[in-house]
Amino acid sequence: MDGEKMEKKAKSGESVSHPERYLAFSILLLAMGTTITIVQYKVPSILGPLMKSYGMSSSTGSWLMSVFTAVGIFLSISAGSLAKKMGPKRVLLLGCGVIVFGSAIGAAAGSSLALIASRLIEGIAFVLVTVAAPLAIEKYVSPDNQGTANGIWALWICLGSVIGSTATPAVFEALGMRGTWLLYAALVAIAAVALAVFMRKMRPVAAPTSEEAGGEKASLRAYLSLLAPRPALFLFAYLVFNIEILAVLSYTPTFLQQSGMDASLSGFASSLPGLLAIASSPLFGKIADRTGKTKPLYLVALAASIPATFLMMTQSGPLLWVGALLMGLVGYGVPVLSLTALPQIAGSKALMPAMVGLFMLVQSLGEFLGSFLVPILLGPAMAEWTFCAAVVSATSALGVVALALCRFK
Numbered sequence: 001m002d003g004e005k006m007e008k009k010a011k012s013g014e015s016v017s018h019p020e021r022y023l024a025f026s027i028l029l030l031a032m033g034t035t036i037t038i039v040q041y042k043v044p045s046i047l048g049p050l051m052k053s054y055g056m057s058s059s060t061g062s063w064l065m066s067v068f069t070a071v072g073i074f075l076s077i078s079a080g081s082l083a084k085k086m087g088p089k090r091v092l093l094l095g096c097g098v099i100v101f102g103s104a105i106g107a108a109a110g111s112s113l114a115l116i117a118s119r120l121i122e123g124i125a126f127v128l129v130t131v132a133a134p135l136a137i138e139k140y141v142s143p144d145n146q147g148t149a150n151g152i153w154a155l156w157i158c159l160g161s162v163i164g165s166t167a168t169p170a171v172f173e174a175l176g177m178r179g180t181w182l183l184y185a186a187l188v189a190i191a192a193v194a195l196a197v198f199m200r201k202m203r204p205v206a207a208p209t210s211e212e213a214g215g216e217k218a219s220l221r222a223y224l225s226l227l228a229p230r231p232a233l234f235l236f237a238y239l240v241f242n243i244e245i246l247a248v249l250s251y252t253p254t255f256l257q258q259s260g261m262d263a264s265l266s267g268f269a270s271s272l273p274g275l276l277a278i279a280s281s282p283l284f285g286k287i288a289d290r291t292g293k294t295k296p297l298y299l300v301a302l303a304a305s306i307p308a309t310f311l312m313m314t315q316s317g318p319l320l321w322v323g324a325l326l327m328g329l330v331g332y333g334v335p336v337l338s339l340t341a342l343p344q345i346a347g348s349k350a351l352m353p354a355m356v357g358l359f360m361l362v363q364s365l366g367e368f369l370g371s372f373l374v375p376i377l378l379g380p381a382m383a384e385w386t387f388c389a390a391v392v393s394a395t396s397a398l399g400v401v402a403l404a405l406c407r408f409k
Contacts (some may be wrong), residue, residue, distance in 0.1 A: 022141045026152040037160020038128050039184050042168045054112040063116050068324045071123035072364025079131040080357025088135035095128030096192035103185035106180040130360050135137035136289045147340045151285020154336040158274035182386040233406035234345050234363045240399035241334050242366025244309050247392050250310050259316035276328025288340050293409050298337040305331030313389035329344045344408040
């Protein structure tokens with residue numbers, strides 16, 4: 001950037017974008033988000049011992065994970081409103097504080113009810129961070145770098161779920177339940193402090209409008225515009241992707257084990273797309289920054305996820321790995337591209353908190369529908385894999401059509 005451009009930015013109220021600044025911010029944000037996701041995914045790999053220790057039934061024990069989805073459905077819009085009032089930085093740090101508090105309660109829980117309550121508190125924190133992080137990127141990263149920043153941030157669930165699921169059994173064996181809960185809470189606290197210290201040096205990329213500064217409020221008509229066809233089409237496309245990805249991540253291991261594959265290899269197969277996203281997600285973000293376009297890339301990524309889903313839910317040979325590669329290298333571009341396109345869909349900075357709240361609501365709803373519908377499609381014997389994969393893929397095809405009809409760059 002030459003001196004004349006820097007001077008114009010300074011006069012307009014924009015902060016000068018330093019590559020190392022936004023990259024460091026994105027990495028610290030990712031580190032914080034990853035620790036949050038580790039907390040979420042600390043339960044599945046030790047669910048059996050936890051249920052035995054607390055005398056929980058399978059239906060009661062399932063709430064230790066499903067409560068996260070339930071909280072997301074009910075609190076996403078409120079979290080967006082809170083982020084608008086307090087600012088994304090404060091909400092991010094609040095979310096970290098809440099999850100540390102919830103983990104402390106969980107570590108001291110003497111009953112299954114107390115443990116589930118602690119997970120509810122952790123779920124609230126998860127929603128706060130999910131909503132606040134994209135708003136922080138939109139506020140502190142210049143538009144020409146937001147795709148890359150979103151590409152880095154979009155890895156938080158991939159990394160956190162893999163680390164949480166694979167590391168927790170060993171940590172649990174070494175430290176016990178209370179030690180595991182407290183260790184992960186400490187990781188969140190450390191990441192939050194590092195992010196807070198770094199963000200003290202950051203300024204918004206543009207001076208806030210009177211509305212953002214607490215003056216004039218957006219009209220009811222403006223908020224209702226988020227329910228117009230364009231946002232609705234966009235959100236529907238993201239909804240079906242979340243149904244699709246829930247089906248792949250949650251049920252592929254079951255199919256593969258029914259086909260004779262051992263548990264460790266089936267787990268690796270379902271995790272491979274997330275691992276590959278470590279490379280593909282930032283790359284998609286960088287391409288979006290360079291080209292200034294997200295819709296063509298989004299359409300390619302969403303379309304690629306359809307055959308990837310079908311292969312991963314119906315094949316156990318070489319085609320399984322083709323599907324995993326396709327999902328990880330192309331399909332996982334969907335989250336970063338949808339995040340990067342959100343400001344266009346919202347239409348104004350003032351509506352971004354509400355738009356992100358709706359986005360999180362749709363994500364949680366998609367995960368809920370996936371967990372509810374897939375077992376029905378599979379049937380009582382969980383054997384109708386081809387039929388289930390065909391229905392999920394057809395639904396995703398409708399998402400591609402909806403996205404194609406949605407107007408954005």
